[in-house]
Amino acid sequence: DLKDNGAGTFQFTLNMSKSKTKIASILKMKTINGRPVPTQTEIARKVKEIESVLKAHPGIGNVTSRLDMENYIATVRCTFDKVENLNKAARKIAEKQKAKPGDIKDNYAYQAASKVFLRLANFSLKAEYNKLSNADKEIFSGATYTGIMRFEKPITSVSNKKSKLSSDKKAVMLNESVLDIITNKQTIANTITLTK
Numbered sequence: 001d002l003k004d005n006g007a008g009t010f011q012f013t014l015n016m017s018k019s020k021t022k023i024a025s026i027l028k029m030k031t032i033n034g035r036p037v038p039t040q041t042e043i044a045r046k047v048k049e050i051e052s053v054l055k056a057h058p059g060i061g062n063v064t065s066r067l068d069m070e071n072y073i074a075t076v077r078c079t080f081d082k083v084e085n086l087n088k089a090a091r092k093i094a095e096k097q098k099a100k101p102g103d104i105k106d107n108y109a110y111q112a113a114s115k116v117f118l119r120l121a122n123f124s125l126k127a128e129y130n131k132l133s134n135a136d137k138e139i140f141s142g143a144t145y146t147g148i149m150r151f152e153k154p155i156t157s158v159s160n161k162k163s164k165l166s167s168d169k170k171a172v173m174l175n176e177s178v179l180d181i182i183t184n185k186q187t188i189a190n191t192i193t194l195t196k
Contacts, residue, residue, distance in 0.1 A: 001150045006082045006110050016072040023072050033135045053092050059085030083110040121189035125182045143178035159191040
């Protein structure tokens with residue numbers, strides 16, 4: 001949710017409830033496809049770590065997280081005073097997860113004067129995906145990305161043709177196959193122009 005002045009609320013939800021039977025079975029194992037399986041305690045600690053990084057970051061507030069280990073849904077929510085601080089906080093989280101510095105890019109931009117909001121897609125996952133075994137690639141089949149952005153003013157245009165506008169034109173939704181995003185068949189990039 002973005003206010004006209006560039007402040008807003010961000011929420012990230014990872015919902016694996018459709019695979020909960022499979023995930024429950026995997027969590028009973030020590031490894032899968034040669035990779036260690038985290039315990040529920042380790043998963044909870046990771047979510048709290050993300051929450052702590054956000055709480056410590058300037059310009060980020062009202063941080064909350066929720067972890068439902070029965071349905072395998074994790075949610076992190078915060079407010080931000082400007083989009084740049086949201087990007088910086090995301091970078092800190094990526095650094096904590098040991099991402100390579102060159103791989104960490106901004107996700108969003110907002111040009112308040114021209115009322116243009118950008119959902120950026122400054123990443124390429126195809127090469128990394130191609131290195132995975134077929135068993136590891138399988139986890140992406142059926143996975144979807146849904147991005148919903150809400151604004152105070154009506155939207156006058158969007159660049160991503162897959163975007164769906166709400167009836168009041170103050171929200172835009174994009175729903176894509178994760179596999180199509182990874183293999184560059186689709187993009188989540190979007191330039192959203194708002195009414196001045």
